[in-house]
Amino acid sequence: MAGNANSGRPALPATVHMLRGDPSKKGMAALQAAAQSPAVPVKAPPKPDHLSPEASAEWDRVVEALLALGWISELDGMALATYCEAVGDWHRFRRKIAELNEQLDGSGDVQTFQSGAKQISVWRQMAENAEQRANRAGALFGFSPVARRAMKALAPQGELFPNAERDAADKYFS
Template sequence: MAGNANSGRPPLPATVHQLRGDPSKKGMAALQAAAQAPAVPVQAPPKPDFLSPEGAQEWDRVTEALLALGWVSELDMMALASYCEAVGDWVRFRRKIADLNAEMEGDGDVQTFKTGAQQISIWRQLANDAERRANQAGALFGFSPVARRAMKALVPQGELFPNVPRDAADQYFS
């Protein structure tokens, strides 16, 4: 037997089956329930006690919005903590760079050695890494315009043609 459980085309979402007139023969009520039900319950994970103060502040800032959109569950604690810690690190490193810029009159981003060689300072490298980690983890929650394109909020859109089937039924069966 060839293939495995991942072989073949991925299953289509229930909304696609609805738009195509239920070719799967699952029933429109079941498809509608599947389209509206989240895969996992929407719930904020408990805030970890190991977050830095800046990370904890970011956690408080984003969890309310993620709950309203239905984009977070209790299973997402590690991914959300990774994002919040990366943002906390970025804030701390940016503050350090600002302090160095104030002390060195605008040269906190460049490190100069005794030989005269220059390179990007370690604080700038750390800030760049924290920014990369925050962007990577934040994309899981739709924290960029590109990432939000693929996200689907739980806010109901409403029916496109709410009265058409009822009007058609009334016309023929009244």
């Protein structure tokens, strides 16, 4: 059997080939062009009109940064709306829990039944579910340190710390 499209090792990104000294023999110019050109045009999707106020605020907050990094296209509308709605839900549920904690002396997180049995309140369960949804959808856009590790930014991000040795070497060897 010859295999199918899922056979073998997955292809490595062009940036990995460049770091390894071009073992693929594709040529550094071709690898640099592949690393710099996005697969789809970078453009913000239109904001859905059904977003809650909290989700709409989150949309406005993250779209600008995603555009600057080149990590968003018009194709990402549903994934971004899913993330924003989950964040909006989480904010609403956490506010409700805080409100219940003030009113009921700390019982917004724990629900007590007439029998005396206790369990995590429904509001807390919904907040945890919204947090999981937000983390899962946010990972698609690099909203966690682990997810960002796999992402590549199109725009150069600059140096975080000065490097005198590198600058001296660049001065004499470039």
